[in-house]
Amino acid sequence: MAEADLRAEIEALRREIAAIRAEQAATDTAGEAQAEAAFESGAAHLNEQLHMLGHEISVLAEEAEKAIASHGLASVVGAFILGIMIGRVTHR
Numbered sequence: 001m002a003e004a005d006l007r008a009e010i011e012a013l014r015r016e017i018a019a020i021r022a023e024q025a026a027t028d029t030a031g032e033a034q035a036e037a038a039f040e041s042g043a044a045h046l047n048e049q050l051h052m053l054g055h056e057i058s059v060l061a062e063e064a065e066k067a068i069a070s071h072g073l074a075s076v077v078g079a080f081i082l083g084i085m086i087g088r089v090t091h092r
Contacts, residue, residue: 068075
């Protein structure tokens with residue numbers, strides 16, 4: 001009788017392990033789907049932010065070109081002085 005009880009207990013444990021594995025597989029699949037959706041959402045947001053950054057940089061470059069074109073001499077003198085200051089700082 002003890003052997004039959006052990007076999008029944010082993011079979012019950014096997015069924016329980018199989019149920020846990022099936023539940024774990026379902027949970028993993030759902031988690032992977034959520035992670036993939038979050039990744040795609042983050043990638044879309046990052047792409048949008050990079051596009052906005054590119055636009056802002058191009059606007060800034062256009063404004064700098066206009067400022068340099070309208071104040072040419074002041075821009076050259078400013079760049080010269082900035083170059084001297086950077087040279088002195090890096091020399092030390």
